[in-house]
Structures are given as C-alpha cells and as structure tokens.
Amino acid sequence: MECGVTGGYTNGTTPAGILADVRSERSPSKTGLHVNFKDKGEIKERREKFLTAKYGHHQMSLIRKRLAVEMWLYEELKKLYETSKQVDDVNNDEVEVDIDELLDMDNDDERRRHLQNLLINAKGPQSDVKKFINDLLDKAKTL
Template sequence: MECGLSTSYTNGSTPSSGILAHEVRSQRSPSKAGLHVNFSDKGEVKERREKFLTAKYGNHQMSLIRKRLAVEMWLYEELKKLYETSPKIEDCNSEEVEVDIDELLDMDNDEQRRRHLQSLLTGAKKSQNDVKKFINDLLDKAKTL
C-alpha cells in the first residue's frame, strides 16, 4: 500500500452551496487535507524491494565452513603459482584450471584422485616435482574435510 499527498482530492460530491472545493479543503484539519491512498499491484512492490534471507550457523557448522574455505583459498593460490608465467611474457592464452574438491572427495581412492589431478594439471608451467608435491598436499588437505 502506498500513501501520498494529492493536491486534487475531493470527496466525490460537488458542493451545492457554491463553495469551491479549495475552500472545503481549507476548512478540514490540516493533517487530513489532501490525503489519499493508492493501492498498487503486488508485482510492483516485489520489483521495488528485494528481500534477503540470512541464516545463522552453529559453531560446529561454521568451523566446517571455515576449514573448507581455507582449503579452497590454498588451492586457488597454489594453482596460481603452478600456472604463473614470467612477468615479461604476457600469455593471453593462459589456461584456466578448475579443480572441484567435491568431485575429488566422491572418488573411491587416492589413486583415482591422483590420476584425475595429473590429467587436469598437464599444462602447468612449473616442474613435474612441483605438480606432484601440489597433488600430495591437496590430497592430504582433502582428507581433513
């Protein structure tokens, strides 16, 4: 519902005694003069105002979320290191690798995870020893989740 002031409000009848509508308005109390109510569609109100739902997690759930976020941030930083090029060489075709932790956790054993990661990281700029170290560290961190 919308409330607003209207400058042309009348009560729907014309004054019979020759008094103008303006005079009728001025005789009313100042707080009531010129008020009217506009009803608007629900769609308009919904477009204008978005509602957000927030949730409060328990301490245990928040610690799990923080742990997961820490592993994902570590993963992001390490991938940047594995794929970084020298600052003098601008590589416009740099690869973007996406490692899905949930997908890794759904695999049956570490050997499958290791093979999957090695296939994803074939284009890494760093040495194979660095890639193997990264894979081992990632598998260790994934076990804590």
C-alpha cells in the same frame, strides 16, 4: 463488554459496589490489549533488510575449514600457473579443480591420476606439481 446496574439509578452517583462488580466481570487477559499501527515507511524499511542464515558452531567450523582449503588451492594454482611477463598470454590455460568431484572418487590413486591430467599444462616444475597433488590429497582427507 456489557455493563449493567443492578439497582435503580439515583442522583447520578454510582455506589462503590457497582464499580467492584464491573471490575470483577473483566477478563484479566483482556485488560492489556492494545493495537499498534505502524507507518508504511517502517514496513518498507523492514523489507529492505537482508536475511542471514545462522549456522551452528560445528557447521561454521566445517565451512571455515572448507573455505581455508579452497583459498589454499586457489593460491597454489596461481603459483603453478604463473607465467612471465614477456610470454604471450594467448596460451593462458585455466584449470578448475573441483573438491567435491575429488571427494566423490573412490580412492587416492584415482584422485592422483585425475589431478595429474588436470595439471599437465602447469608452468611450474613437476616436483612442485607432485608436492601440490600430495598436499591437496592430504587436505581433502580432512574435509
């Protein structure tokens, strides 16, 4: 910043008019400028934090609904495939039902056939399997 005195220099005192001139030359946007240096420890601490996504209310409700259906699906499959403790677990069949794959199918008949083929080795009674398929198809329609 340049600062100049318009008059001659006298006995070491500055007239009030000169101070007023210098203050009026300052830019109002530059008066509050300052620099803050941070320790490297603060930067390292900041890097260790995790980034989380923020979803809108509607998106979160869809996620919760999908999660509820998947948890229900998991619990029901556990019930259908329960085996007694005395039976060897050599024939431990795992079935994986993909909800997205079901939703991509054209109609309910195709979905029903696909589920029946997947659940052919279920340990539970067939009436429970049919009820499970009907319930899953109903829940899939809400997604």
